[in-house]
Amino acid sequence: MNTLSDISLHTSIFPTWCPGCGDFGIWGAIKKALTELAIPEEQLVIVFDIGCSGNMADFLRVYGFHSLHGRSVPIAEGIKMANHGLKVLVIGGDGGIYGEGMGHFIAACRGNHDITLLVHNNQTYGLTKGQASPTTTKGVKTSSTPNGLIENPVNPVALALSAQASWIGRSYAGDILYTTEMIKKAIMHTGFSLLDVFQPCVTFNKLNTHQWFQQKIYKLESEGYLSNDPAKAWALSNQEDRLPIGLFYENPDAVPYHKQLQQLSDKPLVQQFPTHVSLKAVFGEYA
Amino acid sequence: MNWKVAGQAGEGIAVTGTIFAKTCIRHGLWSFAYGEYPSLIRGGHNTMQVSASTNPVSCQQKLLDVMVALNEDAIALHLDEFTKKTVIIVDKKNTKLNWEKYALSSTIFDLPMHAISLETTGSSLAENMVALGASCALLGLDLAVLKDVIKDAFHKKGEAVVAKDESAAEKGYAYTKEQGLARAETIAPHPNNQILLSGNDAIGLGALAAGVQFYAAYPMTPTSSILHFMAENETRFPLVVKHAEDEISAINQAIGASYAGVRAMVGTSGGGFALMVEAVSLAGIAETPLVVVEGQRPGPATGLPTWTCQADLQFVMRAGHGEFPKVVLAPGDIEECFSIARLAFVLAEKFHTQVFILGDKYVLESAQSIVRPAEDWTNTRYSLAQETLPEDNSYKRFAVTPEGFSPRSLPGQPHGLQLTNSYEHDEHGYATEDGAMTKAMVEKRLRKIDAILPFIPKPQLLGPQDAEITFVEWGSTKLVIQEVLRQLNTTHPNTANAIHLHGLMPFPADAFAELAKRAKRLVMIEGNATRQCEMYIREQTGITMRERINRYDGRPFFAEDIVDWVENQKKETKTL
Numbered sequence: 032m033n034t035l036s037d038i039s040l041h042t043s044i045f046p047t048w049c050p051g052c053g054d055f056g057i058w059g060a061i062k063k064a065l066t067e068l069a070i071p072e073e074q075l076v077i078v079f080d081i082g083c084s085g086n087m088a089d090f091l092r093v094y095g096f097h098s099l100h101g102r103s104v105p106i107a108e109g110i111k112m113a114n115h116g117l118k119v120l121v122i123g124g125d126g127g128i129y130g131e132g133m134g135h136f137i138a139a140c141r142g143n144h145d146i147t148l149l150v151h152n153n154q155t156y157g158l159t160k161g162q163a164s165p166t167t168t169k170g171v172k173t174s175s176t177p178n179g180l181i182e183n184p185v186n187p188v189a190l191a192l193s194a195q196a197s198w199i200g201r202s203y204a205g206d207i208l209y210t211t212e213m214i215k216k217a218i219m220h221t222g223f224s225l226l227d228v229f230q231p232c233v234t235f236n237k238l239n240t241h242q243w244f245q246q247k248i249y250k251l252e253s254e255g256y257l258s259n260d261p262a263k264a265w266a267l268s269n270q271e272d273r274l275p276i277g278l279f280y281e282n283p284d285a286v287p288y289h290k291q292l293q294q295l296s297d298k299p300l301v302q303q304f305p306t307h308v309s310l311k312a313v314f315g316e317y318a
Numbered sequence: 319m320n321w322k323v324a325g326q327a328g329e330g331i332a333v334t335g336t337i338f339a340k341t342c343i344r345h346g347l348w349s350f351a352y353g354e355y356p357s358l359i360r361g362g363h364n365t366m367q368v369s370a371s372t373n374p375v376s377c378q379q380k381l382l383d384v385m386v387a388l389n390e391d392a393i394a395l396h397l398d399e400f401t402k403k404t405v406i407i408v409d410k411k412n413t414k415l416n417w418e419k420y421a422l423s424s425t426i427f428d429l430p431m432h433a434i435s436l437e438t439t440g441s442s443l444a445e446n447m448v449a450l451g452a453s454c455a456l457l458g459l460d461l462a463v464l465k466d467v468i469k470d471a472f473h474k475k476g477e478a479v480v481a482k483d484e485s486a487a488e489k490g491y492a493y494t495k496e497q498g499l500a501r502a503e504t505i506a507p508h509p510n511n512q513i514l515l516s517g518n519d520a521i522g523l524g525a526l527a528a529g530v531q532f533y534a535a536y537p538m539t540p541t542s543s544i545l546h547f548m549a550e551n552e553t554r555f556p557l558v559v560k561h562a563e564d565e566i567s568a569i570n571q572a573i574g575a576s577y578a579g580v581r582a583m584v585g586t587s588g589g590g591f592a593l594m595v596e597a598v599s600l601a602g603i604a605e606t607p608l609v610v611v612e613g614q615r616p617g618p619a620t621g622l623p624t625w626t627c628q629a630d631l632q633f634v635m636r637a638g639h640g641e642f643p644k645v646v647l648a649p650g651d652i653e654e655c656f657s658i659a660r661l662a663f664v665l666a667e668k669f670h671t672q673v674f675i676l677g678d679k680y681v682l683e684s685a686q687s688i689v690r691p692a693e694d695w696t697n698t699r700y701s702l703a704q705e706t707l708p709e710d711n712s713y714k715r716f717a718v719t720p721e722g723f724s725p726r727s728l729p730g731q732p733h734g735l736q737l738t739n740s741y742e743h744d745e746h747g748y749a750t751e752d753g754a755m756t757k758a759m760v761e762k763r764l765r766k767i768d769a770i771l772p773f774i775p776k777p778q779l780l781g782p783q784d785a786e787i788t789f790v791e792w793g794s795t796k797l798v799i800q801e802v803l804r805q806l807n808t809t810h811p812n813t814a815n816a817i818h819l820h821g822l823m824p825f826p827a828d829a830f831a832e833l834a835k836r837a838k839r840l841v842m843i844e845g846n847a848t849r850q851c852e853m854y855i856r857e858q859t860g861i862t863m864r865e866r867i868n869r870y871d872g873r874p875f876f877a878e879d880i881v882d883w884v885e886n887q888k889k890e891t892k893t894l
């Protein structure tokens with residue numbers, strides 16, 4: 032049995048990201064986290080959204096599904112319902128997950144599907160060259176908002192809280208070791224986990240830079256924060272002068288979606304292929 | 319016999335009709351039940367009609383033997399369905415009518431449904447049971463059979479409810495006898511092996527027989543009842559049913575489930591399918607097996623939500639950006655709904671493709687008696703990678719093969735790692751922009767069309783081998799055309815036959831051309847305004863049809879109208 036490792040994850044394709052891109056840090060943290068979790072290589076599926084983050088599909092040798100922009104979450108839910116023995120990780124960006132896929136994001140929180148949603152939040156559209164994203168700061172001038180962005184940004188942590196996600200964390204791509212630990216915890220959580228990662232885009236986002244983040248971020252646990260109070264988590268998620276990273280909220284009692292389906296109590300759906308089907312019980316109603 | 323009930327939505331019209339149809343079936347009669355209803359919860363005009371006969375029946379009939387009229391609209395809106403022989407059951411005390419206005423030649427049977435219901439059950443809710451009892455007496459059906467059907471329909475509501483409904487039916491039956499209106503000649507019930515299925519039920523059963531394990535949908539008429547059927551059966555079978563947040567999610571979940579190895583299906587109508595189209599293209603390049611039910615109703619946009627049409631054929635055939643193979647099957651009756659659903663899963667899995675079951679409100683929501691399909695079914699898996707894959711990881715999910723599809727590994731399978739990719743990709747699945755690889759992959763996927771064609775149901779010739787007129791129809795119009803052929807050929811043998819198309823894409827062009835060549839006069843019949851199938855046939859075969867009957871007012875064809883068309887054509891020819 033091969034477990035995931037730096038070697039098993041290697042593909043011959045080298046990343047196409049810009050030098051200094053926050054995605055390199057997250058990529059490194061993912062590989063380190065997966066290696067440390069020592070999951071058998073065939074027991075993990077990663078669903079990739081479309082964008083710079085999703086292009087990681089070519090840089091990790093796994094069972095992968097490079098889906099459509101915004102549609103990675105329902106693909107992942109389908110995979111998990113069909114085979115809940117698998118670990119399922121979604122990798123996407125703020126455009127796909129909080130923009131085009133916002134409805135799917137909220138529904139996945141509500142359903143407590145046992146998947147990990149890792150969002151590379153760079154507050155811009157990188158792959159399409161720098162337009163405003165759902166998390167871009169109000170007033171910022173971009174190629175699609177030359178007179179300044181009118182909308183207020185979405186708050187992913189607060190949204191996930193209001194949709195009763197059972198694990199909500201945030202990290203920063205520049206801190207690979209910390210991000211590694213957060214990814215491990217998110218994957219090991221039984222139920223839906225959102226890990227929003229601040230990811231500086233060195234090419235298109237001149238506001239939210241590495242230096243900018245490094246001046247503002249602090250770790251929640253360094254201030255004795257306990258992750259069990261949604262009201263406190265809500266207040267912290269709205270902090271702007273300082274930016275907390277770490278585990279905002281965790282509900283260890285929430286039962287994941289697949290564990291509420293009695294037909295999955297014995298074994299995963301995919302292991303119950305109906306070689307023999309009897310319709311006898313159903314016909315009675317139609318006679 | 320042709321029986322109909324009409325009244326307001328919320329009065330239990332559909333339940334009443336279903337009970338009547340099942341009563342006919344348990345007498346050994348073939349039955350067809352057709353309902354019309356507006357897009358409302360309460361109020362608005364609802365009807366359900368049942369044709370039953372000792373010979374197979376496949377559609378509703380216009381002229382009625384019995385009409386159960388629960389309000390004035392049930393008379394005013396149906397005047398052209400009444401003849402001298404029609405008996406109209408009406409509660410005169412309860413339904414105030416200006417009778418002179420209608421000049422009816424039919425028999426009016428004043429049945430005090432309201433009073434009998436009140437007297438026997440203490441409420442007016444059993445009026446339709448009184449009417450059912452009366453209908454049985456009028457048509458010579460056995461009261462005991464009706465009572466059995468009532469018991470089966472309401473046993474979940476408890477014995478008290480069943481007893482009240484049964485006694486209401488008894489009183490209705492007795493009252494009719496007292497009035498001297500009961501048919502002297504009774505129909506003896508005899509055991510048979512028929513069941514009453516709607517197209518949606520039959521698709522659901524066919525899917526279960528085929529081993530469906532994942533069904534996702536967002537409710538939309540006329541396919542919502544597939545969702546209900548599947549959800550009802552979720553714990554009887556190894557099946558997960560998901561009412562998703564929208565159609566986009568439904569189809570993407572199904573693609574995910576299919577990628578993970580289970581047989582998956584989604585169901586929707588045109589508007590919901592429009593939202594799914596992006597993912598249709600995804601499944602095309604990802605080569606993920608998927609079955610999609612598209613139940614047509616008139617558009618554009620919200621259109622006529624509860625009526626029928628055949629206007630999404632070109633939309634479904636062309637759905638999805640880019641070029642990739644697709645299978646489109648259009649069931650023509652309830653049996654075909656079952657058999658096509660089963661075939662769809664086999665084709666989808668065998669060829670790693672999407673199969674569309676293109677139905678419409680008419681075939682999906684009408685119910686027909688069919689001989690009970692086999693109870694036990696066996697399923698085999700297709701086109702999966704060998705169980706033990708080489709340890710050197712040389713397995714290629716998207717290997718370029720002569721037949722166009724390549725064995726599929728499933729997540730969880732050792733040494734089967736692969737990337738399923740929405741980007742054009744190489745044989746492992748990694749993204750590529752290489753021109754030669756792109757061309758090879760496009761051609762590989764399109765080669766499936768030739769591989770699939772032999773499995774596509776061939777056009778069927780209905781009626782005599784040779785005839786003066788050959789109708790060409792597809793999908794649900796088969797229900798009506800069978801009756802048209804019965805009527806035309808009974809009086810004048812060899813007047814008409816028909817070519818029925820249920821396998822539409824890839825198009826069985828040679829088989830169609832072979833049948834068309836023998837036709838003296840081809841007449842296309844389809845339920846749309848833009849001649850979608852006619853134009854498609856021309857594109858695929860070069861055959862041009864010069865005569866056509868199109869309907870696009872939300873109503874199904876009626877056999878009588880097509881028979882009239884033929885008769886009128888004859889007259890016109892004579893005057894020339």
